[in-house]
Amino acid sequence: NAGVTQTPKFQVLKTGQSMTLQCAQDMNHNSMYWYRQDPGMGLRLIYYSASEGTTDKGEVPNGYNVSRLNKREFSLRLESAAPSQTSVYFCASSEARSRGNSPLHFGNGTRLTVT
Amino acid sequence: GESVGLHLPTLSVQEGDNSIINCAYSNSASDYFIWYKQESGKGPQFIIDIRSNMDKRQGQRVTVLLNKTVKHLSLQIAATQPGDSAVYFCAENTGGFKTIFGAGTRLFVKA
Numbered sequence: 001n002a003g004v005t006q007t008p009k010f011q012v013l014k015t016g017q018s019m020t021l022q023c024a025q026d027m028n029h030n031s032m033y034w035y036r037q038d039p040g041m042g043l044r045l046i047y048y049s050a051s052e053g054t055t056d057k058g059e060v061p062n063g064y065n066v067s068r069l070n071k072r073e074f075s076l077r078l079e080s081a082a083p084s085q086t087s088v089y090f091c092a093s094s095e096a097r098s099r100g101n102s103p104l105h106f107g108n109g110t111r112l113t114v115t
Numbered sequence: 116g117e118s119v120g121l122h123l124p125t126l127s128v129q130e131g132d133n134s135i136i137n138c139a140y141s142n143s144a145s146d147y148f149i150w151y152k153q154e155s156g157k158g159p160q161f162i163i164d165i166r167s168n169m170d171k172r173q174g175q176r177v178t179v180l181l182n183k184t185v186k187h188l189s190l191q192i193a194a195t196q197p198g199d200s201a202v203y204f205c206a207e208n209t210g211g212f213k214t215i216f217g218a219g220t221r222l223f224v225k226a
Binding site: 090 | 146147149151156157158159160161164166204208210211212213214215216217218219
């Protein structure tokens with residue numbers, strides 16, 4: 001099984017450009033998540049989707065939108081990229097249904113630079 | 116800090132020794148705790164978890180200890196190997212869908 005697959009692996013954007021980060025999981029997991037990882041800040045939750053058809057804000061949602069396209073896919077969109085959004089973005093999924101008491105399974109990340 | 120951080124706490128151990136990585140968590144309402152390992156260029160990988168009704172759980176070469184009184188979590192790795200070199204994160208969950216990650220500790224294993 002591939003697990004959690006993220007595309008692209010690397011991306012460079014100019015300030016103001018938009019892009020969508022793609023994520024798909026093949027584990028039939030219910031919940032999916034987007035995190036960002038910055039030096040000195042650890043992993044911070046941007047948005048999550050507890051189940052197909054629902055999305056909720058995490059700790060740092062400003063400047064991002066998400067779409068839970070179906071049970072497998074959860075995309076993250078930057079409408080107008082800013083240098084502060086330079087980061088490594090990780091998608092994760094979990095079996096969790098009613099509460100987050102199952103471990104997260106992560107993809108290998110998208111390294112985004114905004115100039 | 117995390118895998119690309121410049122100021123991560125660092126633990127250096129000799130190959131074959133036991134490693135202990137410590138973590139202080141913040142929320143006394145947290146009831147589920149997880150340890151992740153992150154190698155360079157990869158996403159975090161689940162190692163072991165523990166629920167708040169337990170104080171110890173063992174896996175293969177790893178043990179997690181939970182002390183709720185002082186809000187402390189530790190990960191013990193037995194007979195540390197070069198392949199254990201990575202950044203280790205503790206994480207806590209209070210029952211919702213938001214998992215909060217610690218800053219991470221970098222483990223170096225000297226051959």
